[in-house]
Amino acid sequence: MPPGVDPPEAEPAPALRCVDVRRSFRIGKRVVVALDGINVEARRGGVTGLIGPDAAGKTTLMRLAAGLLLPDSGRIEVLGIDVARDPLAVQARVGYMPQHFGLYEDLSVRENLDLYADLQGVAPAERPARYAELLHMTGLGPFTGRMAGRLSGGMKQKLGLACTLVQPPELLLLDEPTVGVDPVSRRELWQIIDHLTRGLRTTVLFSTAYLDEAERCDTVLLLHEGKLLGSGPPREISGAMEGRSFHAVASLGRRQLQERLASLPWVMDAVIQSGGVRVVTATRTAPDPASVWPPVPDLRFTPVPARFEDGFVARLNDTMGRTAPSSPASAEGGLRAALPPPAQDGEVIVVEHLTRRFGDFTAVDDISFGVRRGEIFGLLGANGAGKSTTFRMLCGLLPPTSGRLRVAGFDLRTAAAPVRGRIGYMAQKFSLYGDLSVAQNLRFFASAYRLRGARRAERIAWASEEFELAPMQDATARDLPLGFKQRLALACALMHEPEILFLDEPTSGVDPLGRREFWRRINGLAELGVTVLVTTHFMEEAEYCDRLAIMAQGRVLSAGTPEAIKATARTASRPDPTMEDAFIAVIEAADNRGLAA
Amino acid sequence: MWRQVLALVIKELLAVLRDAKSRAVLIGPPLIQLIVFGYAATFDLNHVPMAIYNQDPSQASRELVAHFAGSPTFHVVAMLGSERPIDNLIDSRQVQLVLVIDRRFTRDLLAHQPAPVQAIVDGRNSNTALLIEGYANTILTNFALNWDAAHGGPAPSAVLDLRALYNPTLSSRWFIVPGIVALLTQVVTLLVVGLSVARERETGTFDQLLVTPMRPVDILLGKGLPGLLIGTVEASVIIVAAVFWFDIPLRGGLLPLYLGLLLFVIAVSGIGLMISSLVSTQQQALLGAFLFMVPSIILSGFATPIANMPVWVQDLTLINPMRYFLVIVRGVFLQGADIGSLTSQYWPMATIGAVNLVAAAWLFRRRTI
Amino acid sequence: MNQVAFRRLRGLLRKEFLQIWRDPSALAIAFLLPAVLLLIFGYGVSLDARNVPLALVVQRPGALAASFTSAFARSPYFRPRAFLDIQQAERAMQAREVKGVVWLPSDFARRAEHGGNSPIGVIVNGVDANDARLIEGYVQQVWATWLTAEARAQGQASPTPLSAQPRVRFNPAVSSRNYLVPGLIAVIMTLTGALLTALVIAREWERGTMEALMVTRVAMREILLAKLVPYFLLGMGGMAASVAMAVLLFGVPLVGAWWVLAGASALFMLAALGMGLLISSFARNQFVAGQIAIIVTFLPAFLLSGFVFDIGSMPRVVQWITHVVAARYFVAILQSVFLAGDVWSVILPNALALAVMAVLFLGLARAVFHRRLD
The missing domain is CATH 3.30.70 (Alpha-Beta Plaits)
Structure with a gap:
């Protein structure tokens, strides 16, 4: 039987079948095993979710299925075709959207569509109808002339999807399409996927690190560190x-x-x-x-x-x-006993009418909020919502265009250096000196925070014990697993016992256990009176905050305790809304106000 | 204060030395450039292919031919029997010089008349053409004077007694190799300093650094000093290679040399820091370094004399620190210059260095605080 | 090629042109950088010494000495300065105020009249060996001219029994700009062909668009062809602009036919593009691709092509290495076409070498580029 032809009247070949698939990569001198003997089968029809934290092997599996990589050993069949033997036959029948959507940012929406239509061999006569359908489905109709690079994350995601759909594929491979996308766009993407699978009988393979998306899949494959933890309908799990x-x-x-x-x-x-x-x-x-x-x-x-x-x-x-x-060896252990008890009155972080413009683009638009001592305050929003800009202004890394801000009574931009010794900062992606060893990183940050002598030695010892870094202390930071990196980054930020802690997306990519351990430490610190400002795009992490602000398009749309925010979204048909429901409700309400204005 | 700077310097050095790629940048290109420049970049001529068309077969003309054949500069590849192939030989680059000895050569020589000899040179490379002309002239004159003296002709009223000071054999290598000290010091210092902030910006650690109690000036020092250190070490290695491998005489003292080196590295670090504070990615930093480096090398006197440039370009070179350091390196190496005689080079470099550092500090503050 | 494949290629080409048009850095590398390089080289690099400051030491003035020094004053090569004693002149040379010293000892006139062969001391600063050698040559010329004139004035037979008549083919003014500027075009085209191409493909790897392309029905040869055509045209455009600048601004003669120049440039451009494609097949980020392109294409085109330094004077081993540098063949053609004309005995073998390299690099690029990420 020639490949690619299903036997008539028989059960069609599965969308994806992996037999003992193994694949490793060489990074410098290390060999990283991305997939470690995967055996799996995904049926046709519906959505199969490929679920796991960073470094689980999701992208590698996607690329193997798309014929972009060859396995070290084992066999992968897509739609019944051996991918390694006949990648072209597979590629003619699948659509693939890579991470970051594979768009040409300096081409317009229309030009991107034209390019992919040319490449996929869509006849010119069919195009107007096809484009109209895709633009309607994605809501990109009004933006056909806009450069892809100037679209929002959600619109890029939809354009990427439209480009892979110009020629309707039998199997759609989507590699982490929801990273950094706001909940509204996420929900819209799922509506499109539902339409594809229910209406057009397309099979979708969808990878994600968000566990809550699993519940929308028909089948899930759980991946962790290159191994399959389980598979089946999400309800079963x-x-x-x-x-x-x-x-x-x-x-x-x-x-x-x-x-x-x-x-x-x-x-x-x-x-x-x-x-x-x-x-x-x-x-x-x-x-x-x-x-x-x-x-x-x-x-x-x-x-x-x-x-x-x-x-x-x-x-x-x-x-x-x-x-x-x-x-957890409680964080209290090494913390300053002399910290003032949680005072009810004092607001340690004050933000009033803060605005930041870049050229004619307003990244942060007249926001105000306050954070009390010992509080965990969250900034929630999608990429481009303005939370990182706000965060950088608070840390004194970026001057505001207008407005007032105070951190521990000072503006960090103009404050004398010692004031900065009172805050701790953990940057996105756990920014460490990748070339330095764990111990060298600790020693450097101890000196940078002006610790010296016995005190310095004591704090370094505390950090390596508290965060269980001792066994890894000669390892190069770049080579650490993500969880270790996160711990080391936190250890460096806490080296000097700060009163205020700034955490920028501190848990992205980390597995659920690592996230729990991390939050337990943060809670311990807050109990001791440390004020914590955290940004996140995990909806459920918003629940861990005492209060939070939801940001979109540079503005704070809603602020308050998680319960209060969720209460605003409570309706008769939805008595117990989730944080995501609340987020969407808040954004929709703002959009309606915008329309009314 | 100083502890923090020291910690940053140590961190910087560790980061550069622990990373295989950075190590490669510090070792690979300098080595390649040292070899390429040391061996390939030469203006010295040897074995220049030439042809001779001798229309006057005689004792005298054979003697002249022997003079050319015996010269290490020339390599006689053809004796021509007619005029026809001459143009073709030159056009096709088979020979770079054709010597045409006229039919009246011996007759005029015996009559103590100027005997006509024609030298046809390939002018496509003008420098080579001029040098070939010069070499050919020297051989011809020597031959003529000897011949005349031996055959009782009148002596010329005066003769030249040519002598080259500092580089008696006029070897290009003596000129180029000390120049490489300046060239590589500039390249390495600029890359180390120029890329370091960009690398931190890319990985996000720069923000981390800015929120520590370090002041911008501490960070600036911590970023500049490693370049200073690495640049100095790199220069020392090349100085050692110049002396012991390429046998270039080091006639002056190390003090004037290292004083110049220090001022030069400070000035270049200042430029590196300026690039660092303006760019946000390593790629931009590399482009910035490249854009500065190409003109600064060409307009420094490294390969071609500044005196040959148009006056306005010569004025432009006054702000180029490498121009001064080249004079110092070559002065100390070949001329044995001391601090006193190099003052006119030190102070402009010190001024440029000071201006650069102030400008870098200003830009740095503006970008960060 | 069927219609669908043709449409794919057309789509890719349109995309490439739109990107070039909208990305200022591509146009800058293709047109601005060449202009800047040409200006710097055209004005900054010259090996032609004129007005060389020279110390003239005359210890005992007299008629003979005066006629000798006035010969230097008349020469366009020298700007003589008079010194009274040799120590003073040597100090001036040490301080780099003069590049050489011509010294007539106190017994110069007496010895010249009694038996001749009166020695004239000539000391040049040998630090810049090339410059020193050129100055020596100029001094010899002035001296020989002076001797002949002097002898003729006194009605004697010529004291130098030889007169070498130099004839410089192709570059009669012996201007270094005339040979440096054409050679520079090879360096400039290397920038567009290899560096720019390697960078833009690395950008596609970085942004994940290459990955997206590979999963469509497009064939690898179509992707490569769509990169070749626009950057080929861009490189040729840069070349034409450089040639125009060389001829109009710097007055470099273009003796040969323009179509020979265009043909040779096209061959070289293909070889350079092949190198760029080859580099980008394994260097998948712009930083690494840029560094590799500079080290393996730009620097050799600069140093090992015969553009500044004569290949014939390099050590044998280095000469062998230059045979794999495509720019070497192109520089040879350029210098001939500009200054000598259509010398087929130079153009044909070098063009053949370029063609071989173009086929080799493009073939290799085609072989190593496959529709996979590893």
Whole structure:
């Protein structure tokens, strides 16, 4: 039978079949195993989600399926065709959107479409109808003359998708299409995907690091560090956790409550949510408030439906033999005892009518908010919403065009150097000196923060013990796994016991266990009176903040406690909205106001 | 304060030396340039292919031919029997010089009349053409004077007693190799300093640095000093190679040489820091360094004399630090110059260095604070 | 080629031209950089010494000495300065105020009249060996002319029994600009052909667009062809602009036919593009691609092509290496076509070498570029 031809009347070949696929890369002298013996099959029809944190092997698998890479060993079939043997036959039948969408930024929307139509051999006569359909579907109609580079992240994503769809493919490969895209565009993308799979019977293979997107897939493949953790319908994975998820409330502060619950042996996972703590138990037994020791007053548990993430965490725990550190060596250990107790009055960060323009583009548009001592304050928004610009202005890295800001009573741009010693800063992507070893990084930052003598030695020792860096201290920072990098970056930022901590997307790309461990430390610091300002695009992390501000197009659309923000989105049909629902509601409300104005 | 600067300097040096790619940049291109310039960049002529058309077969003309054949500069590849192939030989670059000995050569020589000899030279490379002409003239004159003296002709009233000071054999290498000290010091210092901030901006660590209690001036020093150190070490290596490998005489003291080196490296670091504060990616930094380097090398006197340039270009070279350092290196190496005689080179370089550093500090502050 | 394939190629070409048009850096490398380089070289690089400051030391003035010094004053090569004693003149040379010293000792006139062969001391500063050698040549010329004139004035037979009549073919004014500027065109075209091409393809790797292209139905040869054509035209445009500048601004003669020049340039451009494509097949970010392109194409075109330094004078090993430098063949053609005309015995073998290199590099590029990322 020639390749690419399905036997008539038979079950069509699976969309993707991997048999013992192995693939490694050489980075300098190291060999990194991206895929380590994957066996998997994805059926035709519907959406198959390829789910895992950074470095799980998602992109490698996508590229193997697209015929852009060859496996070291094993066999990959796409639509029944051996990709290694006949990549052209595969490429004629699939559409592939790489990360960052593969657009020519200096071509207009229309020119990008024309190019891909030419390349995919769409006859000129068919084009007007096809373009009209795609532009309608993506909502890009009004922007055909705009350069792709000047589109927003969400519009780029949709244009990238339109370009891969000019010739309708049988199988659509989408590599992390939702990274850095706002929730509204994300929801619109899912609507397009639904239309494709339900209406046009296209098969979609979709990779993502957002666990909440798994629930929208028909089947998921869970990847972690090159291994397949599990596969099946998402309900199956979360279903195993049914009856083990509870919402706990008590009269205790929710951070203390979380700390207490997380240390219990029968609790597998405890995260802050909706004014209380969401608990996943290790076995399917209803938790008894009386068994919590030392006792927590007014503790109540309410059963809640299981989430996909619960299943993923459970599988990570089982398969990798890893457990979330039950009792993190608390951050308090090395912290200054003399920190003033959490004062109710003082706002440590004050932002009033802050504006920043770049040429005729307004990145931050007249925003105001305040952060109290000991508070965790979140800035939530998509790429380009203005949160990084705000963040950089607060740290004194960028002058505001107008407005006033105060951090610990000073403007960091004009403050004397010692004032900067009172803040800690962790940049995006865990910026460390990649060429230096772990110990050299620690020593450098200790000196940069003006520590010396015994104090310097003491803090370095504290950092390597607290963050368990000692075994890796001679490793070059560049080669560290992402979780270690994150820990080292935090250790460097805490070297001088800052009063205020700035964290710019501190958890992106890190697996759920690493994220939990990280937040546990941050909570501990906040309990001690450290003020934390954090940016994130993980909706569920917004729940961990005491208060947050939702930003879009340079403006703060809504600010307040997570509960208050979620309450604004509460409707009769949606009594218990998620943070994402709230976000979308806030943005839509703003758009309506914009239309009215 | 100084501890922080020191920490930054140590970090900078570690970052450069631990990374294989950076190490390669410090070792590879300098080595290649040293070899290429040391061996390939030469204006000295040897074995220039030539042809002779001798229309006057005689004792005298054979003697003249022997003079050319015996010269290391020329290599006689053809004796011609007619005039016809001459143009073709030159046009096709088979020979660069054709010597035509006239039929009346011996007769005029015996009559002590100027005997006609024609030298036809390929002018496509004008420098080579002029040098060939010069060499040919020297051989012809020597032959004529000897011949005349031996055959009782009148002596010329005066003769030239040619002597080249500092470089008696007029070897190009003595000129080029000390120049490489300046060239490579500039390249390496500029790259180390110019790329370091851009690299930090790319990886995001620069923001990290700015939020520490370090002041801009600390960062500036911490970024400039490693370039100073690496540039000086690199220059020292090349100085050693010049003396021990290429056998270039080092006639002056190390003090005037290193004083010049220090001022030069400071001036170049200042330019590197300016590039650093203006760019945001390593690629832009590389482009900036390239855009500065090409004119600064060409307008420095490294390969061609500044005196040959138009006056306005000569004025332009006054702001080029490499121009002064080249004079110092060559002066110390070949002429044995001391500090006193080089003062006129030190102070402009010091002024340029000071201006550069102030400008860099200003730009740096503007970009960062 | 069927219609669909033709449409693919046309689409890619249109994209390439739009990108070049909209990206100022591509146009800058193709047109601005050449202009800047030509200006710097045209004005900054000259090996022709004129008005060389020269110390003339006359220890005992007299008629003979006066006639000798006035010969120097008349020469366009020298700007003589009179000194009274030799120590003073040597100090001036040490301080780089003069480049050479011509010294008539106190017994100059007496010895010249009694037996002749009166020695004239000539000391040149040998630090710049090339310059020193040219100055020596000029001094010899002035001396020989003076001797002949002097003898003729006194009605004697010529004291120098030889008169060498130099004849310089092709560049009668022996101007270094006339040979440097044509050679520079090879360097400039290397920039567009190899560096720019390597950079733009590396950019496609960086932005992930190459990845997206590969999964369409486009064939690799179409992607390569779509890169070749626009950058070929851009390079030829840069070449034409450079030639116009050389001829109109710097007055370099263009003796040969323009079509020979264009033909040779086209061959060289293809070889340079081949190198650029080859580099970009393994260097997938702009930083690395740029560095490699400069080291393996730009620097050799500068140093090992015979553009400034005569290949014949290099050590044998280096001479062998120059045979793999495409610019070497092109420089030979350029210098001939500009100054000598259509010398087929130079043009044909060098053009053949260029053609071989073009085929080799393009073929290699075609062979190593495949539709995979590894």
